[in-house]
Amino acid sequence: MIPASAKIGDSVVIEDGVILGENVTIGHHCVLLAGTKLGDNVTVGHHCVLGVRPGGNATMRTTGVSNLTLTIGSGTRIGQLVSLYTGTVIGENSFVADHASIRENVVIGPGTVIGRAAIVELNTTIGASCTIQTNAYVTGDTTIEDHVFIGPCVSMSNDKYMGAQPYSLAGPTIRSGAKIGNNATLLPGVVIGKLAIVGAGSVVTRDVPDQTVVVGVPAALLDPS
Amino acid sequence: MIPASAKIGDSVVIEDGVILGENVTIGHHCVLLAGTKLGDNVTVGHHCVLGVRPGGNATMRTTGVSNLTLTIGSGTRIGQLVSLYTGTVIGENSFVADHASIRENVVIGPGTVIGRAAIVELNTTIGASCTIQTNAYVTGDTTIEDHVFIGPCVSMSNDKYMGAQPYSLAGPTIRSGAKIGNNATLLPGVVIGKLAIVGAGSVVTRDVPDQTVVVGVPAALLDPS
Amino acid sequence: MIPASAKIGDSVVIEDGVILGENVTIGHHCVLLAGTKLGDNVTVGHHCVLGVRPGGNATMRTTGVSNLTLTIGSGTRIGQLVSLYTGTVIGENSFVADHASIRENVVIGPGTVIGRAAIVELNTTIGASCTIQTNAYVTGDTTIEDHVFIGPCVSMSNDKYMGAQPYSLAGPTIRSGAKIGNNATLLPGVVIGKLAIVGAGSVVTRDVPDQTVVVGVPAALLDPS
Numbered sequence: 001m002i003p004a005s006a007k008i009g010d011s012v013v014i015e016d017g018v019i020l021g022e023n024v025t026i027g028h029h030c031v032l033l034a035g036t037k038l039g040d041n042v043t044v045g046h047h048c049v050l051g052v053r054p055g056g057n058a059t060m061r062t063t064g065v066s067n068l069t070l071t072i073g074s075g076t077r078i079g080q081l082v083s084l085y086t087g088t089v090i091g092e093n094s095f096v097a098d099h100a101s102i103r104e105n106v107v108i109g110p111g112t113v114i115g116r117a118a119i120v121e122l123n124t125t126i127g128a129s130c131t132i133q134t135n136a137y138v139t140g141d142t143t144i145e146d147h148v149f150i151g152p153c154v155s156m157s158n159d160k161y162m163g164a165q166p167y168s169l170a171g172p173t174i175r176s177g178a179k180i181g182n183n184a185t186l187l188p189g190v191v192i193g194k195l196a197i198v199g200a201g202s203v204v205t206r207d208v209p210d211q212t213v214v215v216g217v218p219a220a221l222l223d224p225s
Numbered sequence: 226m227i228p229a230s231a232k233i234g235d236s237v238v239i240e241d242g243v244i245l246g247e248n249v250t251i252g253h254h255c256v257l258l259a260g261t262k263l264g265d266n267v268t269v270g271h272h273c274v275l276g277v278r279p280g281g282n283a284t285m286r287t288t289g290v291s292n293l294t295l296t297i298g299s300g301t302r303i304g305q306l307v308s309l310y311t312g313t314v315i316g317e318n319s320f321v322a323d324h325a326s327i328r329e330n331v332v333i334g335p336g337t338v339i340g341r342a343a344i345v346e347l348n349t350t351i352g353a354s355c356t357i358q359t360n361a362y363v364t365g366d367t368t369i370e371d372h373v374f375i376g377p378c379v380s381m382s383n384d385k386y387m388g389a390q391p392y393s394l395a396g397p398t399i400r401s402g403a404k405i406g407n408n409a410t411l412l413p414g415v416v417i418g419k420l421a422i423v424g425a426g427s428v429v430t431r432d433v434p435d436q437t438v439v440v441g442v443p444a445a446l447l448d449p450s
Numbered sequence: 451m452i453p454a455s456a457k458i459g460d461s462v463v464i465e466d467g468v469i470l471g472e473n474v475t476i477g478h479h480c481v482l483l484a485g486t487k488l489g490d491n492v493t494v495g496h497h498c499v500l501g502v503r504p505g506g507n508a509t510m511r512t513t514g515v516s517n518l519t520l521t522i523g524s525g526t527r528i529g530q531l532v533s534l535y536t537g538t539v540i541g542e543n544s545f546v547a548d549h550a551s552i553r554e555n556v557v558i559g560p561g562t563v564i565g566r567a568a569i570v571e572l573n574t575t576i577g578a579s580c581t582i583q584t585n586a587y588v589t590g591d592t593t594i595e596d597h598v599f600i601g602p603c604v605s606m607s608n609d610k611y612m613g614a615q616p617y618s619l620a621g622p623t624i625r626s627g628a629k630i631g632n633n634a635t636l637l638p639g640v641v642i643g644k645l646a647i648v649g650a651g652s653v654v655t656r657d658v659p660d661q662t663v664v665v666g667v668p669a670a671l672l673d674p675s
Contacts, residue, residue, distance in 0.1 A: 010463050011479075013235050013253045028463045028481045029236075029497075031253045031271045046481045046499045047254075047531075049271045049305045052323070080499045080533045081272075083305045083323045098502070098533045098551055099567075101323055101341055116551055116569055117324075119341055119359055131613050134569055135587050135605075137360050137378050139407075149613040153587050153605035153635075155360075155378035155408035157425060162404040163356050163374040179612040182589075183605035183635040183653075185378075185408040185426035200607060201635035201653030201667060203408075203426030217426060217442050217667050238460050238478045254461075256478045256496045272479075274496045274530045277548070306497075308530045308548045326548055326566055342549075344566055344584055362585050362603050364632075380585075380603035380633035382650060387629040388581050388599040410603075410633040410651035428633075428651030442651060442667050 009046065018051070021074060035086045039074030045098065048082045054104045054122070073110060091128065109146065121158075124171065133182070142171030150174075151182035151200065160188045175210065184219075234271065243276070246299060260311045264299030270323065273307045279329045279347070298335060316353065334371065346383075349396065358407070367396030375399075376407035376425065385413045400435065409444075459496065468501070471524065485536045489524035495548065498532045504554045504572070523560060541578065559596065571608075574621065583632070592621030600624075601632035601650065610638045625660065634669075 002008065006020055009028035017034035025043045026032070033051030044050065051070045070084055073092035078084070080098045088102055091110035096102065099117040106120050109128030114120065116134040124138055127146035132138060139156040158171035170189040174180070178192045181200030186192070191207040198204055199215030199222070208214050213222040227233065231245055234253035242259035250268045251257070258276030269275065276295045295309055298317035303309070305323045313327055316335035321327065324342040331345055334353030339345065341359040349363055352371035357363060364381040383396035395414040399405070403417045406425030411417070416432040423429055424440030424447070433439050438447040452458065456470055459478035467484035475493045476482070483501030494500065501520045520534055523542035528534070530548045538552055541560035546552065549567040556570050559578030564570065566584040574588055577596035582588060589606040608621035620639040624630070628642045631650030636642070641657040648654055649665030649672070658664050663672040 011236050011254070011461050029254055029272075029461070029479055045502070047272055047306075047479070047497055052270070052305060055268075055302065077505065080502060081306060081497075081531055099324065099549065116571075117342065117567065121341075121359065134571065134589075135360075135585075139359075139377060151607055151609075151612060152589060153378075153603075155425075157376055157407040159376075162376060162406065162422070164404075179614075181612065182607040182637075183408070183633070187407075187425050197612070200637050200655075201605075205425075236461050236479070254479055254497075272497055272531075277495070277530060280493075280527065306531055324549065328566075342567065346566075346584065360585075364584075364602060378603075380650075382601055382632040384601075387601060387631065387647070389629075408633070412632075412650050430650075 015051075027080065033086075035068045035070055037069055037071045039072060039076070039092065041075045042072050042078070043076075044078040045080035045082065047080055048078055048084070050078075050082075050084050052083055052085045054085060054087070067105075079116070085122075097134070103140075115152070121171075127176070139171045141169045143173045145174065145176040145178075145194075147177045148174050149179040151180050151184065153183040154180050154186070155183070156186040157188050172204075178208075240276075252305065258311075260293045260295055262294055262296045264297060264301070264317065266300045267297050267303070268301075269303040270305035270307065272305055273303055273309070275303075275307075275309050277308055277310045279310060279312070292330075304341070310347075322359070328365075340377070346396075352401070364396045366394045368398045370399065370401040370403075370419075372402045373399050374404040376405055376409065378408040379405050379411070380408070381411040382413050397429075403433075465501075477530065483536075485518045485520055487519055487521045489522060489526070489542065491525045492522050492528070493526075494528040495530035495532065497530055498528055498534070500528075500532075500534050502533055502535045504535060504537070517555075529566070535572075547584070553590075565602070571621075577626070589621045591619045593623045595624065595626040595628075595644075597627045598624050599629040601630055601634065603633040604630050604636070605633070606636040607638050622654075628658075 007025045013031045015034040018032045019037040021040035027046035036051035067087045071089045075093040083101045085104040087104035088106040090108045096114045097116040102120045103122040105123045108126045112130040120138045121140035124142040126144045130148045132150045133152040136154045139158040158169045172186045174192045175194040177195040180198045185203040193210035195211045196208045197213045202219040203217040205218040232250045238256045240259040244262040246265035252271035261276035292312045296314045300318040308326045310329040312329035313331040315333045321339045322341040327345045328347040330348045333351045337355040343361045345363045346365035349367040351369040355373045357375045358377040361379045364383040383394045397411045399417045400419040402420040405423045410428040418435035421433045422438040427444040428442040430443040457475045463481045465484040468482045469487040471490035477496035486501035517537045521539045525543040533551045535554040537554035538556040540558045546564045547566040552570045553572040555573045558576045562580040568586045570588045571590035574592040576594040580598045582600045583602040586604045589608040608619045622636045624642045625644040627645040630648045635653040643660035645661045646658045647663040652669040653667040655668040
């Protein structure tokens with residue numbers, strides 16, 4: 001089950017049903033739950049929990065996850081104190097920094113960075129070569145294409161009715177190459193166009209056309225004067 | 226001390242003076258410190274620290290906690306990598322998500338959700354059936370009534386003088402059924418009225434009347450036009 | 451190696467090359483990696499990882515850290531679930547709260563508080579007797595002088611080009627005694643003057659003179675009327 005090439009830290013828990021590639025490194029005190037599948041050369045820091053199964057209390061939606069596997073692509077590196085759920089695929093040569101959390105039904109492309117303490121909620125797709133900066137919050141039901149930059153502390157929402165109608169959820173859609181400044185706020189369902197730029201601290205309440213720059217509260221096209 | 230019905234993970238530390246109800250589940254590597262009291266059917270994820278005693282350095286206020294118990298109501302579920310303090314009561318059938326932290330002298334009602342990486346500071350009361358979304362920050366000395374929705378990344382403050390007069394602290398008061406949009410900013414001592422709505426990204430500098438909607442910086446009544 | 455005066459929790463990992471002062475307390479399940487150096491009377495909570503070495507994926511900058519020591523001054527207290535990197539010095543009698551993370555090449559002065567879940571990125575200097583509040587984000591390449599107050603959820607950025615030109619980075623400079631309100635946004639390279647005050651939720655796009663008060667989006671001098 002555990003290849004001879006694996007380097008496993010102290011007090012690591014590896015449940016039955018975990019699959020490890022060649023040359024993986026697992027930090028001290030990690031917990032790898034059933035369904036976790038690591039590619040070759042994956043490195044996991046200390047105190048991580050991998051393969052968490054979804055659950056909540058009676059008021060939270062159930063996601064009907066049928067895929068109880070967490071797949072981490074070859075060469076990807078996971079930091080310390082990270083939690084990752086089943087039903088999720090993280091591409092090759094990506095990086096998930098310390099204290100980050102990624103939930104179920106998420107697909108992350110290769111070469112993408114999920115920053116320190118960043119959170120990716122359920123049912124979300126993130127493309128290749130993206131940077132999701134430190135402490136950014138990617139809400140559920142979000143689509144992020146390739147080469148997108150999400151600045152530190154960016155906030156998103158997928159719930160127009162704030163709990164009153166919990167089953168009509170839509171996160172933002174962020175097109176290829178867009179850049180979102182730090183601590184910007186994105187409302188549910190907004191579309192950020194290709195190569196668009198959202199200024200730091202802006203509040204985006206409507207769609208942003210391709211290759212434009214918006215700033216302010218609410219965000220408006222930047223006056224070039 | 227540990228009921229036969231309990232399911233306890235590997236390398237769990239349970240100090241003397243911990244009380245466990247029937248059918249509890251404790252994840253791997255959890256640390257349950259003296260004073261922790263779990264009701265029946267409580268589930269705790271992996272790598273949690275329960276029953277932390279308050280402390281800081283010389284510049285931080287002491288809270289004079291005399292209640293050194295952490296009480297978690299029956300049926301409540303705790304995620305992974307969570308820290309919970311003594312002097313605090315969490316109601317039945319609540320949910321505290323991964324990476325969350327709840328400090329001392331906090332009371333949380335039944336059926337409430339404390340989101341992923343959300344933080345609840347000391348001397349705060351949260352009612353029943355509330356949703357405190359992911360990454361929200363509930364400052365100290367705050368009152369939140371029942372059925373309140375706090376969106377993701379909402380920020381609050383209790384310190385009008387920002388450290389200059391540390392002992393005159395007052396957090397917001399948020400009345401029943403109010404909803405706060407994501408990444409909104411609440412200033413110290415503001416009162417958000419019953420069923421009021423605060424738009425995403427707003428900065429609330431004064432009280433919000435019952436059943437009104439405010440948006441913007443500073444937040445003002447929404448122009449219905 | 452481990453002084454007789456040390457109190458060490460269960461399942462603690464202490465690598466060769468760790469240096470402990472007198473009367474240190476190390477919580478359960480902590481991981482102390484080679485290069486960690488604790489002064490006398492240091493207290494470390496549970497589930498911490500100390501002495502992490504920098505690393506990332508191919509798209510992230512390498513910092514060329516030659517100093518592979520993490521030094522924590524006498525009397526400093528570290529919370530639970532904290533991650534601290536090598537190449538960093540934390541002064542005496544400081545406090546690093548639960549879930550916080552501090553990266554490489556950081557210097558923190560004595561008597562400073564790093565709040566719960568606060569993050570300090572690489573190549574940053576923080577002075578003496580500062581308060582970095584809960585969930586604040588101190589970006590890389592930042593200078594914070596003495597007696598500064600950074601409110602909860604404050605966000606900073608050091609990357610004017612958002613990933614397009616990753617090697618021209620400059621964080622804010624925050625002069626002695628300045629106070630930044632909660633959830634304020636600071637753009638790359640801005641200078642906040644001595645004893646200046648930035649209002650909660652403001653977006654600071656240009657330098658703030660000494661002893662002035664700015665508010666709003668973008669932040670402007672407060673109209674005294």
